[in-house]
Amino acid sequence: METRATTEQTKSLPSLLQRVPAVAWVLLALIAFFAMLAPGFFTLGNFLNIAVQGSVLMVLALAATIVILTQGIDLSSGAILTFSGIIAVLSMQAGLPAPLAMLAGLLTGLACGALNGFLVSWALLPPFIATLGMQGVAGGLAVVLSRAGAIYADAPFFTFFGSGRLLIIPMPFVVAAVAYLCTWVVLYQTPFGSYIFALGGNEAGAALSGVRTKSWKFGVYVFAGLLAGVGGVVMAARLRAADPIVGVGWEFDAIAATILGGTSFEEGRGGIAGTIAGVALIAVLRNGLNVIGLATAWQAAVIGTIIIGAIVLDVLLKRKGILK
Amino acid sequence: MQETAAKKPAGLRLDLSFVYRFSRIFVLALLVTFMALVTPNFLTGTNTINILRQASLSAILALGETIVILTAGIDLSIGAVLTMSGIVGATVLKMDGVPLWVGVLAGVGCGALVGLLNGLMVAVVRLPAFIATYGTMWIAQGLAVVFLRGYIIYDFDKRFRFIGTGYFLDIPMPIIIMALVFGVFWFIMHKSTLGRSLYAVGARQETARLSGINIQRTLILAYTFSGLCAGLAGMLFVARLNAAEAGLGDSLLLPVIAGVVLGGTSLFGGEGGISGTVIGVIIMMIIINGMNLLGINSVWQGPVQGAIIIIAVILDQWGRRAAARQQVGG
């Protein structure tokens, strides 16, 4: 028995490691591929570029990861991102000081997340339908409030979060790092984190252990909404504008980054470390296709196909036992 | 007095399952009455035809979606598939020397093909349906843009446009086509073994499997039907607009799913059916049309449709549970 316990334990460690390199290898291959095709790709400037472009996606993907860990899904994060940005910019236009306006943006995300959480936890809607409805509501309100066009704001405090630098590090990257750190603490250092894994791994068991599963599931969606709000504010700060279609489709990239990063829909398996690799993969892909000059028209189709292809491959290889 | 009070509950006990089943017809009637009272134009012949014509396109999409949802799945790609099929069909139609039917077939076939792909991912790879179809949604939308090459394809042969704008016996063609699709699907769902399999798979997949039903084949067919419907609706849309562009299917997904849900098909599969869907879609179209007639800015469509989906699912689940509770109690 003793020996079995230890061998099983040592087995679990490589099984996690085994997972991360799978994405990492593809990532390296992609980088090599783009570097060979386009000399402008493998430069510090471009990597900073990728980091900035990937930052908002990272924040959104963190949200997607914790939701998917609970066997849920959030199809509304892109729309919430848009909506939060619009609220932040509108608040500034209405004369609110930049910090308060940005807070308004975050609270918007939080409120949308809370509604999602209520619908999933207590109204018992399947997550995909609750968040699909939310996508319509938040995305639609963004269009309503912006009168279907871009709106601008350039308060220095605000734009600092988009284009400023802390020492030499671009602020969006700093925000993403802070968001990662916070999510890491929540996921691995608080009881809430264990409940997230429990919701996905054995919800009934957790309830029988006295965990208030509904409240915590609600909390997960609130947290995810807040992260989407953060993403929206940073995005708006970078563009110095909010646009009612800016976040369209981002939820798909976020979900894809999560799945490619090794978080699965079964049993609450995965974590946010892998999501970094997933985000890097998608950010590099988007940037690389741009740099090598693939026509914009082709990019959506190519990226979509690669992502879905990768997910399908990942699932099939795992089932065959080739990947852990 | 006391006697009647004691008797009353028994005599007047509402049969909740009956109420539940016909609740959408009440809603429809209520909505029509309301619209007729507040807007004089609502009950005019042209507006009714208009609503039905609009509804027929959404209904075709919704019929396919209903079949998928009955299997406890979801097809989020229908709007994008409609766009892509419309553009593919339009491109083929514009080729020199290609007969019309080939172009239509290309569009419909394109939709069916994407549906087949969805079906394979759900049934064979066993991806969650919302992931697989969400992926194809972005791919199809992207491919639509690729095929379009930045142009709008317009001005088609009159005979092609007939299926979108023409009349047969004073009835608009889209309504006739919708009725045909409904007829075929009604037959499949209620008079064929495939229909039984679809319901069984949706109601309880493991039971269906252990009863010897081929799960994979059934699921693949469901998604293929849905894609086929999207392709057909795409061709109708192009024929009506006399143009194909990259935004064809935008903002169709939400009202279609809302229509299915309003029609009483359970998102958990196995319950509901295509007849309810037609009513649900008409309700949805009256709301959309009514918002226009009432002069509400069209930007409100998104939030309203999102809210309707959510409220409809909540009410539907609530009604279903209440009816079931009464059944058990009684």
Next chain:
Amino acid sequence: MTGVPLIAARGIYKAFPGVQALDNVDFDLYPGEAHVLIGENGAGKSTLMKILAGAYHPDAGTIEVQGNEVKIQNPREAHSLGISIIYQEYNLVPFLNVAQNIYLGRAPRRQTPLLGALVDHKKMHADAETLLRSLNTDVDTHATVKFLGVAQQQMCEVAKAVSVNARVIIMDEPTAALTSREIEQLFNLIRLLKSKGIGIVYISHRLNEVHEIGDRVTVLRDGRYIDTKQVSEVTVDDMISMMVGRSIENLYPRNYREPGEMALRVTGLSSQALRLRHVNLNVRCGEIVGLAGLVGAGRTELAKAIFGAAPYDSGAVEIFGQPIEKNNSPAKMVRRGVGLIPEDRKSEGLALILSVAENVVMASLERLFPRSFVSGKKEASVVDGAIKDLAIATPSGKRQVQFLSGGNQQKVVLAKWLATNSRLFIFDEPTRGIDVGAKAEVHSLMDRLVAQGAAVLMISSELPEILGMSDRVYAMHEGRVVAEVPRAEATQERLLAYMMGQENGNTRNN
């Protein structure tokens, strides 16, 4: 028994739609004793335990904990009253480690100011370590539960139950998935807990365990309280007769006849995933063959493997003399005239939200409607015939199956397979959780089937049913068929011995 009982439940009633699960049941538990709760499936054991654990609420009755009357609203309250339960289904979270699982919902927080929201991992692991050592187990507290063996997972469950300072630990069939050595380990643990003054409620089907671990035993039958005895005062036979409450002979009218052609022959079937090892058995037309074994012996897995519903690694299956290709499917088996009445009626046998009619024709769509068109007339005649034939109590074929009683639901499953005209039936726990009347009807139906030349393989956890119905009996133990016993030689004692792995009766098979 003296002193204040840890738990005293009096006059507990609980009804579910269509069934009175508990009907005036009493139960008590004293410190340091192991009180075994036995009864057939559906007797109400699990329901009673769930009420004590706060997962269900009784319709009537009182519960006293250490002399104080309480209302246990939810599992959390049960914990605070010192009641812990270890369910049959594992309560563990696969991708958390052992310590996190033990303290799920109660993790120690850091004492440092401002960091009080964070988990004190160091203390948690130290506590878990101490706890596990005090239970004489050496599971690594950092191990991910998913990658532990079944026995070690169970140790985690016990540790988790103990960690709430439980004075009462309820164990629901804890040995079902354990090997005999692991069971011994668990028993040592239970003795240790008893010596600490903890009361154990022990639910089991394995009557031989009662004497080994129990102090008192309470028997439930069909939701009713039968009796409570000192374990030293009762024999296994006493317990069986209390559980069954009737003698076997007059209950199972069987007409035995000469068996015919070979319907099923399984040779050397093995599967790592299903934990089946070199299984050999055969069933002939005209006979009912019983498959006895404890929960977890692999009977259901074997049935699924034969039916093509679960893949196996090696071995051969022949149906009516025809070899079956290895990667088979239920669809193909149905076409060959095989039917499986699964153990879990609600999730595998029926589609609850569909109508009686839709369920009845589900497995025979191809046979009834070979041209894929459903003829309403034909369907109605099949369905109405089945309703009449099996006396299914339903207003019409349109009624949703979820609104029928358990016995009638099981009849719908049977009707589904009768409609297929199958000639080999695998019954997995055919009478679990249904009332006595329906039971008798199911049994006479089985007899009728074999009289008409069909073959039946019947899995059952109720030995009286196995003995009363079978022409021959196979006993399974830990994934193998360990014995084949003809009807004339089959006794409860003998079968039990085989099922427990105490005797190997049939070396020919292994």
